[in-house]
Amino acid sequence: MSGEVELVLDLRGLRNAPTTPDGFAELWDAVEPALVGRDLAQRQVHELHGPDGSVRLEVARLPHGTGVVDHDTRFAIVAVREQPYLRYRCKHCEASGETGYAPFVCASCPRDDAGGRVCDRHVVILDGALLATCPDHHPPCQECGAPAVFRCAGRSCRRERAWCAAHRRPHPRDPDVDYCPSCYDDVFPRCEAPGCTDIGTVRCEHVSRDLHRCGQRMCTRHARRWQVFGGERVGLGRCGRHGSMRGVAPDELVFQIVVGASARKRKERLPSLQGFAHNLRNSGHRDLALDYERIHRLLDVVGREVSRDRAAAAAISETRPVWARQLAGLASTSQEGRRLVDRLKSLIVAHDRRFGVEVAAAIELAEYKPPIQRDGVVTRRATLFVKVPDHLRGRFIGPRGQNVQAYGAGLGVDVKIEGGRRP
Template sequence: MTENLTGDIDIVLDLRGYRPTVTEAKDFGALWDQLEPALVGRDLSASPVFYLDTPSDGSVGIQIARLRPGGAGAVRPETRFNVVAVRERPRLRYRCRVCAGQGTGTYGPFVCPECRQGGADDRICDEHVVVLAGALTSTCPEHRPGCAHGGCPAPATFRCAGDRCRRRTAWCDAHRRGHPSDPDIDYCRACYDVHFPVCEEPSCRGVGTVACEFVLETATGRQCGRRSCTRHAHRWQVYGGERVGLGLCRQHRGRHGMTADDVLAQIVVASAVRRPAMRPPSLAGFAHNLRNADHRRLAVDYPAINARLAGLYTELKRTKVRVRDADRHLAAWNRQVAAENSASAEGERILERLRALVRQYDRRYGEPIAASLRLVQYKAATAQRPGLLFVDVAEELRGLFAGKGRRHLIAYSDQLGLQVRLEGGGGRR
């Protein structure tokens, strides 16, 4: 037998049937002294595996891993061998503590943290390990946790997935509440009520998945928080139809009597405290919400809206509410004000053309109507719609200006190549 890989034959020794323990180099040397004479004269190319029996110590398997090219034939005394691997009986290093107490030896792949903390043998086999549903935390039978509910004598059967318990606290089946749609997740009663509160609507037992985001304290961002199910929840679409609006409960969904500053503060603060934070609407979006809250004159005054928002942002710097990207919001609104001013200048030019048309179409009342006309807002045409000219006129002249069946408005719109709409009187027409 050689110690390098220059021999004629590479072999693997199989000692799993050999009773003596072979660990030291001298033990291998003595074993080889017994095997080598039995190999001389054998043709090892005839069979890749064969076994040599010893008188009293069992058998040794020999597997041919490699024969030197041209080295086939009977083994001669000068033939050199390389032992490239040795197969031994497995040794049980991690013995199950429970099985050891019963006089048997079983592999223990699991660890009991309680035993380890106490300095005891901590290994447990797969038959005696206790793993409760909800977490891959193993314990021995003696340290199986009991139900965390005070006074409950039952052993625990699962670990709660709630934010308070965090899959550490264990409970019994009597105190289990299953996830509404995932059968693999369970909660204790307290955590379930936090994750899946009952809808605030009387007699409704639906899960309150929508929290009311009405801001009760601007300085702290504290919100109402009442919960409603999707059937009874109300959304304040402050961002338009493309983003999810603010959730509101029964008490706050009306929003009656809100001042203009209240509307702006509700939208800005609620957007800031959302997780993740939401970008506030454009000035046009704020104008739409102000109009719905009966602040129509302010709704068409973009510079005034912008000034109020700038003042609100300055006030919020002294509170606990942190508005993300505040400078970018203010810069965007300033650009929108500049664009609105430019549109207003164009709107005034179109208004003069409208006044001339009114005088031309209505010889009797055209002059007082034209003198009463006031520009509210002009919106340039887009790819989706024509230009819009919103105007206001004295209340007693509104019917005369629009004409029967809005005949005059339609004629003015056709002549100007845009839509002329009346502002006020309960809305835009």
């Protein structure tokens, strides 16, 4: 440990305290000889008086064995206490004969202007941004020139442009955020349905074949959601003009799903082959919905068409191996479906001796869905969908569904008519 006596020099009693290194050195040259002969161990604070006032010396650390100061005693000044002084002064306070501390720097005053400092009474900080200005540079409204009261949080203004209260548009849910009229309309556009004044939170995601997006804004009351991804994900937004997909050509339907899904900021997985089949079925293409090989070929055709759209082409390329595996699995499933239909025909003939031969000859396989198991537990029974001519459906179902229930029990699966009544 050092053998120096550590002192705190308190200069608040001096009328002309030093402010420079040379001044402090000169002061110490006068103080140090006056300490010779003093016993520093007697008390912690020692005072020296002179014509310019007094100097207090506080003993911060006294080495063991040190007592009376002699010419060989070494000192270390570890701190200096001085009278506080105002370094940054507010020019607006001084203009009125007052003195005020100015912690803020006006963003509009020249950087080399010391007068750009402002106190907390004269500083101008508009709502929306912690940007300080002095009263001389109070921002005017961008539109009318009146004194501004806030800075717009919109993408165009970026909290830099200032606006008056007359041009203030508050955020619908956040009271601390405001917009100018144009930025508000950009962030919260009006619904484009005639006569509607609600906010158009849904953008139409229809894309033309030359890759132009509709983009029409609709409120939740007038917008439609095309649930192409399943119920747990938000469907594609559609305006009134593009809302109905009933009867849309298969290639157009697949095109809209692929391009619409890939254009989203948050990447969406393209539907499975079964997902495309479901959408085709809902649009009226029941036969195509049962032909997964045709759906797979249709996806190849659409994939070539959207190759000029980078996002859509990437989505197709990423999902193509998945579709290939699904198609292979569906081929095996279809084989099992044909086997079940053959057994079903035998059951029909045996069960209905009057009309069984006619009904059995008329039915065809529509689709077979194998059972779903999770953790060894069947969560959905296998289902066999068959095509039955309209004039034979009643005979196939039987009184109160007795026939079709018997067929299902014999096969160990649920038997249903494709596109018709459910037993």
